[in-house]
Amino acid sequence: MMNRLLQLPAALAAVTALSGPLLADQLYLDDAAACDRVLISEDGIAGFASEGGLILDGNGFNSMEYFCSFQPAIRFGWGTYSVSDHLGRCELPGPQYFPQLFTVVMDPEQPGTVSIWMGDGEPLQFHACSS
DSSP states (O other): OHHHHHHHHHHHHHHHHTSSSOOOSEEEESOGGGHHHHHHSSSHHHHHHHTTOOEEETTEEEOSSOEEEEESOOOOOOSSOEEEEEEEEEEETTTEEEEEEEEEEEOTTSTTEEEEEOSSSSOEEEEEEEO
Protein backbone atom coordinates (compact mmCIF):
# COMPACT_ATOMS: atom_id res chain seq x y z
CA MET A 1 0.00 0.00 0.00
CA MET A 2 2.85 2.37 0.82
CA ASN A 3 4.29 1.85 -2.69
CA ARG A 4 0.88 2.81 -4.16
CA LEU A 5 0.76 5.96 -2.06
CA LEU A 6 4.21 6.95 -3.27
CA GLN A 7 3.37 6.27 -6.94
CA LEU A 8 0.21 8.37 -7.00
CA PRO A 9 1.87 11.70 -6.11
CA ALA A 10 4.68 10.96 -8.57
CA ALA A 11 2.21 10.23 -11.37
CA LEU A 12 0.18 13.34 -10.58
CA ALA A 13 3.36 15.42 -10.48
CA ALA A 14 4.37 14.11 -13.90
CA VAL A 15 0.96 14.89 -15.40
CA THR A 16 0.93 18.32 -13.74
CA ALA A 17 4.42 19.16 -14.94
CA LEU A 18 3.40 18.37 -18.50
CA SER A 19 -0.04 19.97 -18.37
CA GLY A 20 1.04 23.33 -19.80
CA PRO A 21 2.55 23.96 -23.24
CA LEU A 22 5.05 21.19 -23.87
CA LEU A 23 8.71 21.95 -24.22
CA ALA A 24 9.89 18.40 -24.83
CA ASP A 25 10.97 17.45 -28.34
CA GLN A 26 9.25 14.05 -28.29
CA LEU A 27 5.99 12.83 -26.85
CA TYR A 28 4.39 9.44 -27.50
CA LEU A 29 0.59 9.10 -27.44
CA ASP A 30 -1.70 6.18 -28.27
CA ASP A 31 -3.73 8.50 -30.52
CA ALA A 32 -1.75 10.20 -33.29
CA ALA A 33 -4.71 12.46 -34.11
CA ALA A 34 -4.54 13.95 -30.59
CA CYS A 35 -0.94 15.21 -30.93
CA ASP A 36 -1.77 18.73 -32.11
CA ARG A 37 -4.55 19.18 -29.56
CA VAL A 38 -2.28 18.00 -26.72
CA LEU A 39 0.70 20.10 -27.78
CA ILE A 40 -1.20 23.39 -28.10
CA SER A 41 -3.75 23.01 -25.30
CA GLU A 42 -3.42 24.70 -21.90
CA ASP A 43 -4.25 21.45 -20.14
CA GLY A 44 -2.41 19.34 -22.76
CA ILE A 45 -1.32 16.04 -21.27
CA ALA A 46 -3.57 16.29 -18.21
CA GLY A 47 -6.68 16.64 -20.38
CA PHE A 48 -5.62 13.81 -22.66
CA ALA A 49 -4.86 11.50 -19.71
CA SER A 50 -8.13 12.35 -17.93
CA GLU A 51 -10.00 11.28 -21.09
CA GLY A 52 -8.28 7.87 -20.92
CA GLY A 53 -5.51 8.63 -23.43
CA LEU A 54 -2.24 6.78 -22.86
CA ILE A 55 1.18 8.46 -22.67
CA LEU A 56 4.37 6.44 -23.17
CA ASP A 57 7.82 7.12 -21.76
CA GLY A 58 10.86 4.89 -21.47
CA ASN A 59 9.64 3.19 -18.28
CA GLY A 60 6.00 2.55 -19.13
CA PHE A 61 2.73 4.16 -20.07
CA ASN A 62 -0.18 5.64 -18.19
CA SER A 63 -3.39 7.59 -18.22
CA MET A 64 -5.00 9.23 -15.21
CA GLU A 65 -6.10 5.95 -13.55
CA TYR A 66 -4.17 3.25 -15.43
CA PHE A 67 -0.45 2.69 -15.04
CA CYS A 68 1.92 0.16 -16.60
CA SER A 69 5.59 0.17 -15.71
CA PHE A 70 8.41 -2.07 -16.88
CA GLN A 71 12.14 -2.74 -16.82
CA PRO A 72 14.46 -2.33 -18.59
CA ALA A 73 13.59 1.07 -20.01
CA ILE A 74 12.81 1.36 -23.73
CA ARG A 75 15.72 2.53 -25.88
CA PHE A 76 13.95 4.50 -28.59
CA GLY A 77 15.41 4.25 -32.08
CA TRP A 78 14.36 3.23 -35.55
CA GLY A 79 17.73 2.64 -37.26
CA THR A 80 17.11 -1.12 -37.37
CA TYR A 81 14.18 -3.39 -36.67
CA SER A 82 14.22 -3.96 -32.92
CA VAL A 83 12.31 -6.26 -30.58
CA SER A 84 12.84 -6.22 -26.82
CA ASP A 85 11.09 -7.86 -23.88
CA HIS A 86 10.32 -5.98 -20.67
CA LEU A 87 8.89 -7.28 -17.38
CA GLY A 88 6.53 -5.21 -15.30
CA ARG A 89 2.99 -4.74 -14.13
CA CYS A 90 -0.14 -2.77 -14.82
CA GLU A 91 -2.15 -1.15 -12.07
CA LEU A 92 -5.74 -0.01 -11.75
CA PRO A 93 -7.37 1.88 -8.88
CA GLY A 94 -8.29 -0.31 -5.98
CA PRO A 95 -5.38 -1.11 -6.15
CA GLN A 96 -5.38 -3.99 -8.62
CA TYR A 97 -2.08 -5.30 -10.01
CA PHE A 98 -1.50 -7.38 -13.12
CA PRO A 99 1.98 -8.83 -13.77
CA GLN A 100 2.81 -8.42 -17.43
CA LEU A 101 5.35 -9.20 -20.14
CA PHE A 102 5.68 -6.35 -22.66
CA THR A 103 7.26 -6.99 -26.07
CA VAL A 104 8.29 -3.68 -27.64
CA VAL A 105 8.78 -3.40 -31.41
CA MET A 106 10.26 -0.50 -33.38
CA ASP A 107 10.34 -0.86 -37.16
CA PRO A 108 12.37 1.49 -39.40
CA GLU A 109 9.52 1.24 -41.93
CA GLN A 110 7.26 2.91 -39.31
CA PRO A 111 9.50 5.61 -37.80
CA GLY A 112 8.07 7.17 -34.67
CA THR A 113 5.68 4.28 -33.97
CA VAL A 114 6.22 2.06 -30.94
CA SER A 115 4.21 -1.18 -30.87
CA ILE A 116 3.77 -2.90 -27.50
CA TRP A 117 2.52 -6.47 -27.50
CA MET A 118 0.88 -7.61 -24.26
CA GLY A 119 -0.75 -10.90 -25.25
CA ASP A 120 -3.72 -9.49 -27.17
CA GLY A 121 -4.37 -10.06 -30.86
CA GLU A 122 -3.07 -6.60 -31.77
CA PRO A 123 -0.35 -4.43 -30.23
CA LEU A 124 -0.92 -1.19 -28.41
CA GLN A 125 0.61 1.49 -30.62
CA PHE A 126 2.12 4.81 -29.60
CA HIS A 127 2.95 7.58 -32.04
CA ALA A 128 5.64 10.25 -31.72
CA CYS A 129 4.38 13.82 -31.56
CA SER A 130 6.81 16.64 -32.28
CA SER A 131 6.55 20.07 -30.73
